[in-house]
Amino acid sequence: MLPSFSPAATAAATPPRPIPGGYGIPVLGPLRDRLDYFWFQGPEEFFRRRAAQHRSTVFRANIPPTFPFFLGVDPRVVAIVDTAAFTALFDNSLVDKRDCLIGPYNPSDSFTGGTRVGVYLDTEEPEHERTKAFAMDLLRHSSRVWAPEFLGGVDVMLAAIESDLAAGKEGGASFVLPLQQCIFRFLCKAVTGADPAAENLVDRFGFYILDVWLGLQLVPTQKIGAIPQPLEELLLHSFPFPSILVKPGYDILYRFIEKHGSEAVAVGVDNHGLTVKDAINNILFVLGFNAFGGFSVFLPFLVLEIGKADAGALRSRLRDEVRSALEETGGEVGFAAVAKGRMPLVRSTVYEVLRTRPPVPLQFGRARQDFVLRSHGGEGFAVAKGEMLCGYQPLAMRDPAVFDRPEEFVADRFVGEEGEKLLSYVYWSNGPETEDPALGNKQCAAKDAVIATACMLVAELFRRYDDFQCQGTSFTKIQKRQPS
Numbered sequence: 001m002l003p004s005f006s007p008a009a010t011a012a013a014t015p016p017r018p019i020p021g022g023y024g025i026p027v028l029g030p031l032r033d034r035l036d037y038f039w040f041q042g043p044e045e046f047f048r049r050r051a052a053q054h055r056s057t058v059f060r061a062n063i064p065p066t067f068p069f070f071l072g073v074d075p076r077v078v079a080i081v082d083t084a085a086f087t088a089l090f091d092n093s094l095v096d097k098r099d100c101l102i103g104p105y106n107p108s109d110s111f112t113g114g115t116r117v118g119v120y121l122d123t124e125e126p127e128h129e130r131t132k133a134f135a136m137d138l139l140r141h142s143s144r145v146w147a148p149e150f151l152g153g154v155d156v157m158l159a160a161i162e163s164d165l166a167a168g169k170e171g172g173a174s175f176v177l178p179l180q181q182c183i184f185r186f187l188c189k190a191v192t193g194a195d196p197a198a199e200n201l202v203d204r205f206g207f208y209i210l211d212v213w214l215g216l217q218l219v220p221t222q223k224i225g226a227i228p229q230p231l232e233e234l235l236l237h238s239f240p241f242p243s244i245l246v247k248p249g250y251d252i253l254y255r256f257i258e259k260h261g262s263e264a265v266a267v268g269v270d271n272h273g274l275t276v277k278d279a280i281n282n283i284l285f286v287l288g289f290n291a292f293g294g295f296s297v298f299l300p301f302l303v304l305e306i307g308k309a310d311a312g313a314l315r316s317r318l319r320d321e322v323r324s325a326l327e328e329t330g331g332e333v334g335f336a337a338v339a340k341g342r343m344p345l346v347r348s349t350v351y352e353v354l355r356t357r358p359p360v361p362l363q364f365g366r367a368r369q370d371f372v373l374r375s376h377g378g379e380g381f382a383v384a385k386g387e388m389l390c391g392y393q394p395l396a397m398r399d400p401a402v403f404d405r406p407e408e409f410v411a412d413r414f415v416g417e418e419g420e421k422l423l424s425y426v427y428w429s430n431g432p433e434t435e436d437p438a439l440g441n442k443q444c445a446a447k448d449a450v451i452a453t454a455c456m457l458v459a460e461l462f463r464r465y466d467d468f469q470c471q472g473t474s475f476t477k478i479q480k481r482q483p484s
Helices: 028-040 045-053 083-090 126-142 147-167 176-193 200-221 231-236 247-258 261-273 276-304 313-329 342-355 416-425 449-465
Strands: 060-064 078-079 363-366 370-373 381-382 388-390 465-471 472-482
Touching: 028 045, 028 060, 028 231, 045 060, 045 078, 045 176, 045 388, 078 083, 083 363, 083 370, 083 388, 126 176, 126 261, 126 276, 147 176, 147 449, 147 472, 176 200, 176 370, 200 276, 247 261, 247 276, 261 276, 276 313, 276 342, 276 449, 276 465, 313 449, 313 465, 342 370, 342 416, 342 449, 449 465
Parallel strands: 078 388
Antiparallel strands: 060 078, 363 388, 370 381, 465 472
């Protein structure tokens, strides 16, 4: 069992103290932390053990990638694993978000066609507001078709899964590729207005291209587990991958958006003053990294959590709630059916998955100035200008000072007035769930759309099925809805 920690309680704000922990000697210290992070401990145990060792939810550590071929990357961070100190990462007056989306390591902008896209911009940079407004505009335009395009894709996905199950495939019917195909097609249509069916190459291989494009950027920072150690360290975590490996695929998607997504491109050019090139590259990043990448991680977690063999009681409650709510909408799933208040248990279940399995586990920001980082009870830590803050969400959102039974999955945790108050400590969107994305912050522009989309997926599953089970990344049982 991993060591646990509990934040120290104090009656009032205390004078700041030095941040515990350290970085070790050059080269060897970062290398040791890297091996612990990827090999000997894994990310969660890496943070949990250091918090216990230093008896603090704020401490110093090195974060990968590091030695030998990541030149100019400083792995030293101030790690944060509690809800109180974590909020500093959302304060634009305290932290600079410039070029630190995935940490001290910043992939080359050649992955994005030479454009420094919006997510890498700090709120004080002139282009940030322009690109954030563009992203929010794209979402507004997509709202008319978002639900029907998503549900149409889910219909195709579930038909493929049912067919595989009926064929008796060993191990059940994997939903990973059908789900990714669904996500890719629906996002292309909804966000860009471009139908992948217009180009066979894009329709068949578009999501594979995005998988490779994402992977080459993120692999140096991720524990993969696909190949044994030490090969993973030697081959995947020792050097950055060049964008040339995926450039032909990226160019295919670029030309596809240029040709078939001209209305979305025009929004960026005519309404927000972007060049055609910058508009397309920002569209591809929103589509591929933010939306496709995020959904590809989050939605499988959601399906698997609900589909666990021992979650039969939860599925029964969700089924009853979904069908009761759909009676009020004529049996149709859509934004109206999953609006706030309609399916409180479904919505709470979605939030609980985001609390326990956030799609982006780490958030970063660089201190703009010297300041005092406050943890629970007013405990203070002296942070120096230029230091990189690294918040690890999976522990912060299991903070025992805030959440009862923090290590457990409690589906109805966010139901009711008291439950809804806890949403201010759910940070998956790069901000508290109780706040809204704006031009002047870095919160996910699609925050509300993500929640609604996840709720629609759950609702559609229980509209169709009386029960289902999953194991690994496969459906192993589907019980179709019986006439009442």
